Amino acid sequence: MTTISVLLVDDHTVVRSGLKALLGTQPDIAVVGEASSGEEALDAAQQHSPAVVLMDLAMGAGMDGIEAIKHLRQRNPKQAIIVFTTYDSDADIVRAVDAGAMGYLLKDAAPEEIFAAVRGAVQGKSVMSAPVASRLFQQLRNPDEVLTPREAELLSLLTEGLSNRDLGKRLFISEATVKTHLAHIYAKLGVETRAAAIATAIRREGMR
Amino acid sequence: MTTISVLLVDDHTVVRSGLKALLGTQPDIAVVGEASSGEEALDAAQQHSPAVVLMDLAMGAGMDGIEAIKHLRQRNPKQAIIVFTTYDSDADIVRAVDAGAMGYLLKDAAPEEIFAAVRGAVQGKSVMSAPVASRLFQQLRNPDEVLTPREAELLSLLTEGLSNRDLGKRLFISEATVKTHLAHIYAKLGVETRAAAIATAIRREGMR
DNA sequence: ACTTGTATCAGCCAAAAGGTGGAGAGACCA
DNA sequence: TGGTCTCTCCACCTTTTGGCTGATACAAGT
Numbered sequence: 144m145t146t147i148s149v150l151l152v153d154d155h156t157v158v159r160s161g162l163k164a165l166l167g168t169q170p171d172i173a174v175v176g177e178a179s180s181g182e183e184a185l186d187a188a189q190q191h192s193p194a195v196v197l198m199d200l201a202m203g204a205g206m207d208g209i210e211a212i213k214h215l216r217q218r219n220p221k222q223a224i225i226v227f228t229t230y231d232s233d234a235d236i237v238r239a240v241d242a243g244a245m246g247y248l249l250k251d252a253a254p255e256e257i258f259a260a261v262r263g264a265v266q267g268k269s270v271m272s273a274p275v276a277s278r279l280f281q282q283l284r285n286p287d288e289v290l291t292p293r294e295a296e297l298l299s300l301l302t303e304g305l306s307n308r309d310l311g312k313r314l315f316i317s318e319a320t321v322k323t324h325l326a327h328i329y330a331k332l333g334v335e336t337r338a339a340a341i342a343t344a345i346r347r348e349g350m351r
Numbered sequence: 352m353t354t355i356s357v358l359l360v361d362d363h364t365v366v367r368s369g370l371k372a373l374l375g376t377q378p379d380i381a382v383v384g385e386a387s388s389g390e391e392a393l394d395a396a397q398q399h400s401p402a403v404v405l406m407d408l409a410m411g412a413g414m415d416g417i418e419a420i421k422h423l424r425q426r427n428p429k430q431a432i433i434v435f436t437t438y439d440s441d442a443d444i445v446r447a448v449d450a451g452a453m454g455y456l457l458k459d460a461a462p463e464e465i466f467a468a469v470r471g472a473v474q475g476k477s478v479m480s481a482p483v484a485s486r487l488f489q490q491l492r493n494p495d496e497v498l499t500p501r502e503a504e505l506l507s508l509l510t511e512g513l514s515n516r517d518l519g520k521r522l523f524i525s526e527a528t529v530k531t532h533l534a535h536i537y538a539k540l541g542v543e544t545r546a547a548a549i550a551t552a553i554r555r556e557g558m559r
Numbered sequence: 560a561c562t563t564g565t566a567t568c569a570g571c572c573a574a575a576a577g578g579t580g581g582a583g584a585g586a587c588c589a
Numbered sequence: 590t591g592g593t594c595t596c597t598c599c600a601c602c603t604t605t606t607g608g609c610t611g612a613t614a615c616a617a618g619t
Contacts, residue, residue: 514605515606530606530608534607545607
């Protein structure tokens, strides 16, 4: 039996110690490091080269989870990354999978689910919480209504109340392109205005 | 030295074990029970009569945190209840304090903060995370920023994505009046656009 | 009686957003 | 190679929104 080394990335101290306590009960799993931000995660991964990285997507300050995942994948593609977060937002799921996440767990997952995800990840298996899986399944059934990564990115910024101009600046694209993306997003979400899009996004997608 | 008995209420297993691990390092604090829902919390409180209840506001199903706090206070007013949650929503803070919470901690609080809150709570002291305190302070300082009932009604409909015209029809007022109310709402929320108002309302005020 | 707060309405103007109909570049796949 | 996606950009036009100023009416508290 090989021991699986795990790196925990979460800006909440309690969540980290909770995971550590839970994973500590498993003889074949060892937490080798902790990080509370994306930047720290990169350092810690460099230092410990864990087999699995358990990462929260929402980090208070600095690099967000998605960015961190991309960097981690780039440096060590063999490393399995499991997202461990509170919400099952469509956009986040798509972006995380796109960035290279192997699994997607919600924080209310049962301990057994977490263990299974860690063990599965090192074998190249994708393990995800049921609500997440059902969302992905639905997306496969209706590919027309799935936002592209770029659109999801826009929608996410949209829910922060930015104007088209600000969106353009933030994403380094012209206002015209912003409007094009928005039109597509509206069509896919089945709404006519940005207000409705934001409402739909936050309510339906669990965005915050 | 008296040992402080604590009951943990959170629907996330990892958060519970994290808190347990953290609090376990303190000789004067003992976790005497855990619950993952409001209903369970009431039972557990009855059984263990803990000195302090650490409770998450957002519980997946059934009774929410606020309801649970009210019931707990009713049964045992001497018990100190500390809210331990992820977001510092204005509405949640007010409602929790109103329901009888002694403290309000955010999940990214440092361990020392948590210990201090538990110890302070049994002495009747209110301990809260800095962002929470600053919000409460701001509310006391600026009663001007409280929405009138009519404005709140509008804001609520706004978060459903309605246009000014639709808002007018729904509330039987002219579009001009809608615009007036909106201008007041924007000023009070400190935003310039309806998009930002919706984002602020849903995120900060806990509207869903 | 006077002030304050709330709710209602109007008009004007500038800015932002949305609709329509394109179009080119790069990736990927059959 | 041809088709399909995705992302990017443009122009033109209409609708919507927001900023500003000002007004009336009613209720409640001082």
